[in-house]
Amino acid sequence: xxxxxxxxxxxxxxxxxxxxxxxxxxxxxxxxxxxxxxxxxxxxxxxxxxxxxxxxxxxxxxxxxxxxxxxxxxxxxxxxxxxxxxxxxxxxxxxxxxxxxxxxxxxxxxxxxxxxxxxxxxxxxxxxxxxxxxxxxxxxxxxxxxxxxxxxxxxxxxxxxxxxxxxxxxxxxxxxxxxxxxxxxxxxxxxxxxxxxxxxxxxxxxxxxxxxxxxxxxxxxxxxxxxxxxxxxxxxxxxxxxxxxxxxxxxxxxxxxxxxxxxxxxxxxxxxxxxxxxxxxxxxxxxxxxxxxxx
Numbered sequence: 001x002x003x004x005x006x007x008x009x010x011x012x013x014x015x016x017x018x019x020x021x022x023x024x025x026x027x028x029x030x031x032x033x034x035x036x037x038x039x040x041x042x043x044x045x046x047x048x049x050x051x052x053x054x055x056x057x058x059x060x061x062x063x064x065x066x067x068x069x070x071x072x073x074x075x076x077x078x079x080x081x082x083x084x085x086x087x088x089x090x091x092x093x094x095x096x097x098x099x100x101x102x103x104x105x106x107x108x109x110x111x112x113x114x115x116x117x118x119x120x121x122x123x124x125x126x127x128x129x130x131x132x133x134x135x136x137x138x139x140x141x142x143x144x145x146x147x148x149x150x151x152x153x154x155x156x157x158x159x160x161x162x163x164x165x166x167x168x169x170x171x172x173x174x175x176x177x178x179x180x181x182x183x184x185x186x187x188x189x190x191x192x193x194x195x196x197x198x199x200x201x202x203x204x205x206x207x208x209x210x211x212x213x214x215x216x217x218x219x220x221x222x223x224x225x226x227x228x229x230x231x232x233x234x235x236x237x238x239x240x241x242x243x244x245x246x247x248x249x250x251x252x253x254x255x256x257x258x259x260x261x262x263x264x265x266x267x268x269x270x271x272x273x274x275x276x277x278x279x280x281x282x283x284x285x286x287x288x289x290x291x292x293x294x295x
Contacts, residue, residue: 009115010104014096016087019080028074029216029247030206039082043090045176056172064170064180066198068187069205070284072248075183076138083134094132097123101142113158120166123178132177140184144194160194167197206247213237220254224261226270239278244285253277
C-alpha cells in the first residue's frame with residue numbers, strides 16, 4: 001500500500017514501485033557528477049568498516065543532507081533517484097519514508113513534537129532490524145523558521161527543537177543506515193541552528209552548459225519532431241541565461257508548448273512559439289527576486 005500514514009503522526013511510506021513510477025519519465029540534466037558523489041557518500045555510510053566509521057566520527061559526518069535552492073531544480077527528484085540507485089545497487093533492505101507536514105503539525109501543545117519523536121522512533125526501530133531507512137523532510141522551512149520570527153507558533157518551535165535533538169543523535173557508529181534528507185526552497189528562512197546540524201549542505205540550482213542545454217532541448221522536443229538548429233539553441237540559451245531559468249522552468253515552458261501543439265488546429269512554428277515562451281514565460285528566479293524585494 002502506497003502513501004500509508006502510520007499512527008496518524010504524518011509519516012508516509014512509499015514503495016519502491018511508487019518511487020520508480022515517479023522517476024520513470026524524469027531525467028535530471030547537469031547534476032550527473034553531484035548525483036554520483038552523493039550516491040557514493042551514501043554507499044560509504046552503508047558499507048563502512050570500523051576504520052571508516054572512526055574517520056566519520058572524527059569529522060562528525062552523519063548521514064544527514066540538506067538540499068537547498070530555488071523551486072523546480074530537481075531536489076525531490078534527486079532524492080527519489082538516489083533511493084532507487086541505493087535500492088538496486090547497494091541494499092534491497094531499505095525503505096523510503098517522508099513526512100506529511102500538515103499531518104505532523106498539531107495545534108495541541110507538544111503534540112507536533114511528540115509526532116516527530118514517534119516518527120524518528122519508528123524509523124530507528126526499523127533500522128535495528130538489519131534494515132535501512134531513507135527519511136525525506138520536504139519543505140523543511142514550514143516548521144524550522146528562524147527563531148527571530150517572534151510570531152512563530154510554540155508548537156512549531158517545539159517540533160524544530162525535537163528535530164535538532166534527533167539530528168544531534170545521528171551518529172555513524174549507531175545510525176549510519178538512517179538517512180535524513182532535508183529540502184527547502186528558502187534556506188534564508190530556516191533557523192541557523194537547524195542548518196548547522198546537517199552534515200552536508202548542498203545548493204541545487206544547476207547552470208546548464210550550452211551542450212547540456214542543447215541535449216535537454218532535444219530531449220524535450222521529441223513529441224514535436226523538432227531538432228533545433230545550432231542558431232536556435234544559441235538564441236534560446238542566451239534567453240535562458242538572461243532570465244535565469246531553472247531546469248524545471250524550461251520543462252514548464254515545454255508543457256505550455258505541448259498544450260498549444262495538440263490543441264491548436266493551425267500549424268505552428270515550434271521555434272517561434274518556444275522563443276516567445278522563453279521571452280515571456282514564468283521565471284522562478286525572477287519571481288523569487290521580486291518576492292524578496294517585497295519582503
